[in-house]
Amino acid sequence: MNKFKVSLSPHVHSGNSVNKVMYGVIIALLPALFVSVYYFGLGAIKVTLVAIAASVFFEYLFQRFMIKGESTIGDGSAILTGLLLAFNLPSSFPIWMIIVGSLVAIGIGKMSFGGLGNNPFNPALVGRVFLLISFPVDMTNWPKPQELVFSLVDADSGATPLALLKEKVGNGETVANALKDIPSYFDSFIGQVGGSLGEVSAAALIIGGIYMLMKKIISWHIPVSMIGSIAVLQAIFFLINPDKFADPAFHLLTGGILLGAIFMATDMVTSPMTPKGQIVFGVGIGLLTVFIRNFGAYPEGVSFAILIMNSLVPLINKSFTPKRFGEEVTNG
Amino acid sequence: MLKTFKLGGVHPPENKFSAGKKIEQLPIPKTVTIPIGQHIGAPAQIIVKRGDEVKVGQVIAKAGGFVSANIHSSVSGKVKKLDETVDGSGYRRPSVVIDVEGDEWLDTIDKSDTFDKEIKLSAEEITKKVMENGIVGLGGATFPTHVKLSVPAGKNVSYLIINAVECEPYLTADHQLMLEKGDEIFLGTQLLMKALGVTEAIIGIENNKPDAISHLENLAKKYSGIKIQGLKVKYPQGGEKQLIKALINREVPSGGLPLDVGCVVQNVGTAFAVYEAVQKNKPLLERVVSVTGKSVKTPINLMVRIGTATSELVEAAGGLPEDSGKVVSGGPMMGKAMADLTTPIAKGSSGVLIFRNEEAGREKIHPCIRCANCVSVCPMGLEPYLLMTLTEKHDYDRVESERALDCIECGSCSYTCPSTRPLLDYIRLGKSTVSKIIRSRKQ
Numbered sequence A: 001m002n003k004f005k006v007s008l009s010p011h012v013h014s015g016n017s018v019n020k021v022m023y024g025v026i027i028a029l030l031p032a033l034f035v036s037v038y039y040f041g042l043g044a045i046k047v048t049l050v051a052i053a054a055s056v057f058f059e060y061l062f063q064r065f066m067i068k069g070e071s072t073i074g075d076g077s078a079i080l081t082g083l084l085l086a087f088n089l090p091s092s093f094p095i096w097m098i099i100v101g102s103l104v105a106i107g108i109g110k111m112s113f114g115g116l117g118n119n120p121f122n123p124a125l126v127g128r129v130f131l132l133i134s135f136p137v138d139m140t141n142w143p144k145p146q147e148l149v150f151s152l153v154d155a156d157s158g159a160t161p162l163a164l165l166k167e168k169v170g171n172g173e174t175v176a177n178a179l180k181d182i183p184s185y186f187d188s189f190i191g192q193v194g195g196s197l198g199e200v201s202a203a204a205l206i207i208g209g210i211y212m213l214m215k216k217i218i219s220w221h222i223p224v225s226m227i228g229s230i231a232v233l234q235a236i237f238f239l240i241n242p243d244k245f246a247d248p249a250f251h252l253l254t255g256g257i258l259l260g261a262i263f264m265a266t267d268m269v270t271s272p273m274t275p276k277g278q279i280v281f282g283v284g285i286g287l288l289t290v291f292i293r294n295f296g297a298y299p300e301g302v303s304f305a306i307l308i309m310n311s312l313v314p315l316i317n318k319s320f321t322p323k324r325f326g327e328e329v330t331n332g
Numbered sequence B: 001m002l003k004t005f006k007l008g009g010v011h012p013p014e015n016k017f018s019a020g021k022k023i024e025q026l027p028i029p030k031t032v033t034i035p036i037g038q039h040i041g042a043p044a045q046i047i048v049k050r051g052d053e054v055k056v057g058q059v060i061a062k063a064g065g066f067v068s069a070n071i072h073s074s075v076s077g078k079v080k081k082l083d084e085t086v087d088g089s090g091y092r093r094p095s096v097v098i099d100v101e102g103d104e105w106l107d108t109i110d111k112s113d114t115f116d117k118e119i120k121l122s123a124e125e126i127t128k129k130v131m132e133n134g135i136v137g138l139g140g141a142t143f144p145t146h147v148k149l150s151v152p153a154g155k156n157v158s159y160l161i162i163n164a165v166e167c168e169p170y171l172t173a174d175h176q177l178m179l180e181k182g183d184e185i186f187l188g189t190q191l192l193m194k195a196l197g198v199t200e201a202i203i204g205i206e207n208n209k210p211d212a213i214s215h216l217e218n219l220a221k222k223y224s225g226i227k228i229q230g231l232k233v234k235y236p237q238g239g240e241k242q243l244i245k246a247l248i249n250r251e252v253p254s255g256g257l258p259l260d261v262g263c264v265v266q267n268v269g270t271a272f273a274v275y276e277a278v279q280k281n282k283p284l285l286e287r288v289v290s291v292t293g294k295s296v297k298t299p300i301n302l303m304v305r306i307g308t309a310t311s312e313l314v315e316a317a318g319g320l321p322e323d324s325g326k327v328v329s330g331g332p333m334m335g336k337a338m339a340d341l342t343t344p345i346a347k348g349s350s351g352v353l354i355f356r357n358e359e360a361g362r363e364k365i366h367p368c369i370r371c372a373n374c375v376s377v378c379p380m381g382l383e384p385y386l387l388m389t390l391t392e393k394h395d396y397d398r399v400e401s402e403r404a405l406d407c408i409e410c411g412s413c414s415y416t417c418p419s420t421r422p423l424l425d426y427i428r429l430g431k432s433t434v435s436k437i438i439r440s441r442k443q
């Protein structure tokens, strides 16, 4: 008589996989990648390819010689980290610095904790913050976007709107004065503003976000609570003193808030498990971002805000457990 | 309006290949192996010995206590031996092997198919008949039905709920039974209502069975107090707690029973068995089983005598497909894999599900990426990833405080995990260890 496989239930699986999740996020990043290549040309391609190749390479090395497990480069997570890191860099960023950034992202941000799933901090942000602290000048100088310039020679470069704002308001100018030369909100929305690869087009990021929502890779809780809290708090500041504080729309469309809200804060490994916890997490990031931007030393606060909230995730998970079945007493 | 439960749930592909197939009587096999201990509770005590002549319907094992059930011979013939067999639940159990001779029934049983719609017995007598005839829950849990009908003093029952959800993919036994035995099911429901002293019953059916819904809705006009409620398809809606929540929006508290929110839940197949037990004095000696699977030649619904070997059912469905890799007793989400086809059909066997080789294995386990899918699909509001980790770390105090015992083992978490982590395997281990700890605490 035949012998069959015997295992415990369930005997079927949804077919979902780590691969599908990771490549789902990668696909969601493609619209923004296309826009950045459109505006930053070969520079964008260079930064992206180097960051991905270096991340995958370091993942392989660490897995092989440190963790000594089966190779994990096939799961797509290293590619994603590389891509996200690239999205946080200007297209003029030097190649060797990209490689150092990838090493920090993968080596310190991820593998030193034991690899995928064990890292408390978003690896791409660990890489980015390291670069921001180590090479502040290269990190905050961005080539101005121009349509389809395929040249590796630097185009016009300049500071990001946020850096401009910080500097000029810091020097006593009013917000209106400081921002008179920056692109209109519409330009920012479709992609005409200086910044890192991934900050260039709000529309493309939102399309990616919608794709991930539809594929159920992310839920709305983190992006909406984060963006909402930034809008509200910044609006309060703006109403109190419009000369010192820019309006919320300016902040939302600049400096990676959308990239952060849709792609970085939603990183599943480093964000809370329950909807309630995710809202707390999103609001926390939002408030921290506004405070850092308005009062901190750095013009741009999203990365720091996310990393700070990353460190609170275990606590949030403990405090905000799911609604248990049977707690709702409805005897009527 | 369609209803459903709120928390969690998944939508596995339904694959109901045997839907709409008329229930066929499987020919009586040459021998049957009747497992003793087909129900939750104390095992029954065998009262026949080798060489005894038995008739169809004769008691061969007596209930071993109140929470237990009689077991009857499903055939006539001679007891060949008392043995031990691995039944559909995967455990070795004592069994009675009977060589079949003819088909001679006890003459107390009304074998005819005529519909007997007159309720003559009192509530107590109904419960007694149900008990004598060995009726247990046919949805798979096999809890003795008379126990559920004996409501403890101080508890109030306001609803009888008939579980006709059949939320497991593939299975169609209940569906077909509703189409063919509608009146009997209603009468069985009325008998259960009388036994419980309730005036309201709700039959919950998922809307992937629109024919059953409309058929029963038509019949419901003839029977007072019984309502049909359509439900949105979502697994595990057939879980008692989920079904109660969906139908009357009450939540059974942690560690509690449906009785705590004024409900008794019975499976629709059980309602039919109750009809036969009370109106026809027929013990539970056969049941409907779906034989199905992607490679199965003719997926089929069969009326099968208890104790029939699985191989006979598989033959009736066109034989074992070449590419078979796993055979499951029950549905794909909660069924039990069997080692071979000698496994006999028991009271709780709702299906024989044959998986292809390529469906039979499990994927490689990846690290948890903390995607929270398992948390969001858990119908009990648990954190499966955490329960697994805590069990791995042997932190059983926390396994308990994180409410592992609430887990209904629906498998939704393992089903959905992108890292194909064996969440439920570990949670089961955690649960059983915690149960042991609790028991030793009480001593």
Ligand code: SF4
Binding pocket: B377, B378, B379, B380, B381, B382, B384, B406, B407, B408, B409, B410, B411, B412, B413, B414, B423, B424, B427
């Ligand atoms: S933990 Fe238990 S109840 Fe929750 S999804 Fe997993 S098996 Fe189902």
Ligand code: SF4
Binding pocket: B367, B368, B369, B370, B371, B372, B373, B374, B375, B384, B385, B416, B417, B418, B419, B420, B421, B423
């Ligand atoms: S579904 Fe799997 S990978 Fe996702 S959190 Fe649960 S255990 Fe981890």
